[in-house]
Amino acid sequence: MGKISLVAALLLCLLAFASANTCIDNTDNPPSCQEQMQSQRLNHCRMYLSRNLQYYGDKLGMVTDNDEINPPIEVCRQHCCQELRDIDTRCRCPALLRMVMQEPGTQGQEAEPMLGKARYLPRICNIQPTQCDF
Numbered sequence: 001m002g003k004i005s006l007v008a009a010l011l012l013c014l015l016a017f018a019s020a021n022t023c024i025d026n027t028d029n030p031p032s033c034q035e036q037m038q039s040q041r042l043n044h045c046r047m048y049l050s051r052n053l054q055y056y057g058d059k060l061g062m063v064t065d066n067d068e069i070n071p072p073i074e075v076c077r078q079h080c081c082q083e084l085r086d087i088d089t090r091c092r093c094p095a096l097l098r099m100v101m102q103e104p105g106t107q108g109q110e111a112e113p114m115l116g117k118a119r120y121l122p123r124i125c126n127i128q129p130t131q132c133d134f
Contacts, residue, residue: 030088031088033088033090033091033094033095036087036088036091036095037087037091037094037095037098040083040086040087040095041099042080042083042084042095042096042099043083044076044079044080044082044083045080045083045084045096045099045118045121046099046103047071047076047080048073048076048077048079048080048121049100049114049117049118049121050103050114051073051076052073052117053113053114053117077124077125080121080125081121081124081125081126081127084096084121084122084125084127085125085127089127089128089129092122092127092129092132093122093129093132093133093134096118096119096121096132096134097115097118097132097134099118100114100115100118115134118132118134119131119132119133119134120132
């Protein structure tokens with residue numbers, strides 16, 4: 001009985017040591033989607049969608065065609081695709097959804113045009129997933 005208790009105690013110590021190392025060494029853990037969404041604002045994606053929508057009004061302002069202030073739409077698309085590539089595959093759609101919902105004037109039905117375009121941004125960028133379901 002004493003040997004079994006000793007073996008059990010050793011196993012518990014090994015298990016505790018292994019789990020302690022796992023908790024301490026989190027360099028292999030990728031950042032959470034929340035952390036990625038906070039660090040990656042998707043500003044170029046926002047600009048690309050806004051310019052692509054052709055929507056004029058108070059709720060979603062259309063940017064002007066002044067290249068000194070705003071880059072051409074193709075440049076916005078390229079930068080947007082890079083922003084999306086910098087986000088983990090599993091986080092891309094939630095990040096796009098959050099970006100659209102944080103855009104001023106995109107609440108309720110007003111969000112539909114932008115959501116419709118954002119849904120296919122991964123396909124336009126040739127990355128996975130090819131379409132977002134939101």
